[in-house]
Amino acid sequence: MNKSEALLELRDVSHGYSLRAGATLRVIENLSLEVRFNEFLGIVGPSGCGKSTILRIMAGLIKPLSGVVTFRGSILNGTTPRISLMHQIPPLLPWLTVRENIALALIARDDLTEEEKRLKVTQFLELVELTGYDSAYPYELSGGMKQRVALARALVTDPDLLLLDEPFSNLDPLTSLSLSREIEYMWLESTLPPISVVMVSHNIEEVVMLADRIIVLGSRPARILAEVPIEMQRPRNKKSEEFYRLVDEVFSLIS
Amino acid sequence: MLWEIITAVTLSWARIAAAIILSVSAALVVGIYSGISRRVDRIAIPVLDVLQSVPILGFFPIAVYILAKAIPSVGYEIASIFLIFTCTFWNLAFGVYEGARSIPQTVLEVAELSKLSHTERLRKIYIPATFPKVADQLPASLANAFYFLAASEVMALGEAEVRVAGIGTLILRYQEIGNYEGIVLGILATALSIAAVYLLILTPIISYSDKYRFDVIKPAAGATPSLLRGLYSRFKSIQAPLKVESRRISEAAQRLLPTQFVNVKYMRSDLMRLLLIIFIVASLVLLVPRIYANMDDVWAAIMSVAAAGLRLGLTNVGEALAYSFLRVLACLALMTAFSIPLAYFMSEKPRIRASLLPALQMLAAMPSPLIFPIISSLFEAGALTRELGALLLMALGSIWYVFYSTLSGFSRVHSEYLELAEMYKLSSVQRFRYIYIPFATPSLVTGLITATGGAWNTVIVAERLGEGGAIFEVYSPGLGKMMSTLAEMADTAGLVFTVIVMTVFVILVNRLLWRALYDYSIRALRIHEQV
Numbered sequence: 001m002n003k004s005e006a007l008l009e010l011r012d013v014s015h016g017y018s019l020r021a022g023a024t025l026r027v028i029e030n031l032s033l034e035v036r037f038n039e040f041l042g043i044v045g046p047s048g049c050g051k052s053t054i055l056r057i058m059a060g061l062i063k064p065l066s067g068v069v070t071f072r073g074s075i076l077n078g079t080t081p082r083i084s085l086m087h088q089i090p091p092l093l094p095w096l097t098v099r100e101n102i103a104l105a106l107i108a109r110d111d112l113t114e115e116e117k118r119l120k121v122t123q124f125l126e127l128v129e130l131t132g133y134d135s136a137y138p139y140e141l142s143g144g145m146k147q148r149v150a151l152a153r154a155l156v157t158d159p160d161l162l163l164l165d166e167p168f169s170n171l172d173p174l175t176s177l178s179l180s181r182e183i184e185y186m187w188l189e190s191t192l193p194p195i196s197v198v199m200v201s202h203n204i205e206e207v208v209m210l211a212d213r214i215i216v217l218g219s220r221p222a223r224i225l226a227e228v229p230i231e232m233q234r235p236r237n238k239k240s241e242e243f244y245r246l247v248d249e250v251f252s253l254i255s
Numbered sequence: 256m257l258w259e260i261i262t263a264v265t266l267s268w269a270r271i272a273a274a275i276i277l278s279v280s281a282a283l284v285v286g287i288y289s290g291i292s293r294r295v296d297r298i299a300i301p302v303l304d305v306l307q308s309v310p311i312l313g314f315f316p317i318a319v320y321i322l323a324k325a326i327p328s329v330g331y332e333i334a335s336i337f338l339i340f341t342c343t344f345w346n347l348a349f350g351v352y353e354g355a356r357s358i359p360q361t362v363l364e365v366a367e368l369s370k371l372s373h374t375e376r377l378r379k380i381y382i383p384a385t386f387p388k389v390a391d392q393l394p395a396s397l398a399n400a401f402y403f404l405a406a407s408e409v410m411a412l413g414e415a416e417v418r419v420a421g422i423g424t425l426i427l428r429y430q431e432i433g434n435y436e437g438i439v440l441g442i443l444a445t446a447l448s449i450a451a452v453y454l455l456i457l458t459p460i461i462s463y464s465d466k467y468r469f470d471v472i473k474p475a476a477g478a479t480p481s482l483l484r485g486l487y488s489r490f491k492s493i494q495a496p497l498k499v500e501s502r503r504i505s506e507a508a509q510r511l512l513p514t515q516f517v518n519v520k521y522m523r524s525d526l527m528r529l530l531l532i533i534f535i536v537a538s539l540v541l542l543v544p545r546i547y548a549n550m551d552d553v554w555a556a557i558m559s560v561a562a563a564g565l566r567l568g569l570t571n572v573g574e575a576l577a578y579s580f581l582r583v584l585a586c587l588a589l590m591t592a593f594s595i596p597l598a599y600f601m602s603e604k605p606r607i608r609a610s611l612l613p614a615l616q617m618l619a620a621m622p623s624p625l626i627f628p629i630i631s632s633l634f635e636a637g638a639l640t641r642e643l644g645a646l647l648l649m650a651l652g653s654i655w656y657v658f659y660s661t662l663s664g665f666s667r668v669h670s671e672y673l674e675l676a677e678m679y680k681l682s683s684v685q686r687f688r689y690i691y692i693p694f695a696t697p698s699l700v701t702g703l704i705t706a707t708g709g710a711w712n713t714v715i716v717a718e719r720l721g722e723g724g725a726i727f728e729v730y731s732p733g734l735g736k737m738m739s740t741l742a743e744m745a746d747t748a749g750l751v752f753t754v755i756v757m758t759v760f761v762i763l764v765n766r767l768l769w770r771a772l773y774d775y776s777i778r779a780l781r782i783h784e785q786v
């Protein structure tokens with residue numbers, strides 16, 4: 001694999017937050033990593049180590065204090081519709097219906113007609129199996145349904161890169177299983193977005209289930225402890241010996 | 256003269272501080288209990304509405320009279336503090352009320368599940384959760400206290416006029432004797448003291464209160480240019496000891512807060528009902544014989560008020576009321592048109608906000624006598640500008656309620672929603688329409704409710720303005736103009752009639768329009784069901 005195959009690349013990125021007392025909290029120190037084309041990248045690490053911060057940097061929401069972020073070979077300056085982030089707790093607007101919440105992602109686009117936008121929203125409502133909930137309000141939905149609305153909103157812009165921040169953290173095992181299947185399906189299906197996915201998760205089984213490669217981060221400031229390629233066939237069998245071995249391996253790297 | 260000014264400023268501040276401490280304590284008690292309990296809500300909020308709508312200038316002389324009789328030594332001081340209280344309390348009370356009502360349902364459920372006692376709930380949830388509202392409203396209260404400073408330091412008691420010592424009366428005296436140097440120095444000293452209080456007390460309180468917000472705009476850290484960051488951290492290190500101090504003060508304040516005083520059982524409905532019954536029975540027992548004994552007098556008084564109504568002409572009063580109402584509405588439109596864009600601009604540009612806020616605070620706190628000359632020149636110029644002058648006078652008395660409430664509403668916008676807007680490249684207008692406005696609507700409505708009360712109160716002064724012997728009045732009819740004319744002719748019955756008309760009208764509008772709008776906005780925006 002040569003360099004040009006990276007969809008997104010972080011080079012020597014460092015970031016910190018200034019605390020109230022005037023000191024700076026170093027969150028990321030000289031981090032370099034790449035997200036390849038057609039790759040499903042998993043990131044795991046202890047709580048508070050800076051995973052959400054890394055995703056925000058990848059999304060162009062935060063400009064790192066130092067280092068470079070490149071997307072498709074050119075420097076990433078701010079956000080782009082080509083990269084979508086699904087927040088850890090998806091911010092749905094309580095006063096907008098499901099349809100309006102998803103359409104919010106397209107509202108500023110002037111390359112699409114209203115009709116095209118409507119069709120796109122309908123298409124993604126169907127894909128996340130929420131047909132019929134168009135005019136429901138977020139508070140009328142279950143946690144899993146809210147998460148799927150957020151997923152539809154993240155995908156409706158046809159992004160090349162989808163960033164997922166703990167997409168399963170608030171879900172029961174069954175719901176998270178079906179959501180993870182949906183995510184995998186969209187990513188595998190070449191006619192649908194996205195090209196590549198970066199997923200942060202505490203749930204190691206889920207990451208092993210989905211990822212091509214897992215990056216294990218150490219505690220703050222975030223550094224890469226290890227990189228584990230997962231070369232298992234898809235669909236993966238949770239009960240297979242290989243699966244157990246991989247989950248164990250990642251577990252022992254973290255603890 | 257300098258010494259005289261410094262003493263006066265200090266005295267005024269002492270009174271304002273007392274009034275504000277009183278206002279905050281009362282606002283916490285009233286606002287929180289109305290926010291928690293539907294029952295208290297149903298009683299307290301209408302009572303607040305009524306009290307806020309009663310023209311203060313109308314019942315102030317009575318209060319002064321009673322206080323001066325009861326405690327001759329400090330009666331005037333207390334009366335003055337009381338008047339300041341009446342300009343600082345309402346926005347705080349309504350702000351706390353709004354804060355208590357928009358505590359997320361989940362938080363209340365946690366409290367329910369963990370079986371927190373009422374005292375614990377107050378200490379752990381309600382006071383901390385409404386503290387940011389207090390912090391947000393303090394600047395408006397302070398501004399108002401100064402705006403009405405001169406009015407609150409001068410008390411008319413029948414023929415006699417009593418002035419308590421303070422910067423308001425001092426500037427008034429300088430104006431009378433034409434001591435312009437004194438006026439300028441006095442204003443400078445006031446402005447300086449306000450700036451100092453703003454930077455050293457209010458700013459730390461406001462930034463400390465951020466800790467208690469459910470949603471805060473987190474500063475985009477790391478994006479600060481390094482020079483600014485250097486300056487900023489130096490500023491922070493200067494501020495650090497102040498922070499500790501302010502924390503200690505607020506901890507002390509928390510200990511002092513009358514949580515013990517508000518007895519837990521007060522909330523129990525049976526006790527509440529019992530108290531209410533005792534109160535009603537007692538007042539009946541006390542009042543009925545008296546009323547009965549003086550039945551003729553009471554009857555005569557009622558008749559004369561009714562007669563005054565007929566004498567004034569119901570259509571005349573109605574017309575005057577309609578004109579004043581239009582003025583109040585125009586004034587609200589003016590205040591909204593000013594506040595929303597400015598508050599939005601400041602929320603989008605936190606750095607400009609930081610430097611603009613103290614300046615605005617000083618502008619807001621300019622005592623009203625200072626702008627009278629401008630207003631009266633407007634009044635001299637012609638009919639249209641006369642209307643403008645009246646509007647301006649009304650607006651200046653309460654615009655800060657609207658402005659600070661809007662600002663506080665905008666600051667409730669969670670940073671993740673802003674990231675969403677950034678990701679999907681929402682334009683300023685879209686950001687405003689889909690995110691900021693819905694988030695801020697409850698606060699905006701609260702601000703407007705308070706401002707309406709303020710505007711009705713200033714109608715009396717604004718429609719008919721006395722400045723240095725001359726009297727200017729708007730050409731078109733107005734209830735305020737009518738009241739002030741009646742007061743001058745010592746037509747008590749007529750005055751009482753118009754006060755009743757105004758109060759009833761304001762309450763009706765509050766109940767039918769504003770409260771309904773508030774409840775509607777809370778429901779329509781599903782604030783309680785926040786995801």
Ligand SMILES: Nc1ncnc2c1ncn2[C@@H]1O[C@H](COP(=O)(O)OP(=O)(O)OP(=O)(O)O)[C@@H](O)[C@H]1O
Nearest residue numbers: 017018027046047048049050051052053054473476
């Ligand atoms: N806006 C901010 N201001 C100050 N500190 C912050 C801010 N955002 C995050 N931090 C701090 O940066 C560190 C990393 O935060 P981040 O949210 O990236 O962690 P995380 O790995 O996603 O944690 P989790 O697994 O719990 O979601 C934490 O210690 C956090 O306290």
Ligand SMILES: [Mg+2]
Nearest residue numbers: 051052088165
């Ligand atoms: Mg996180």
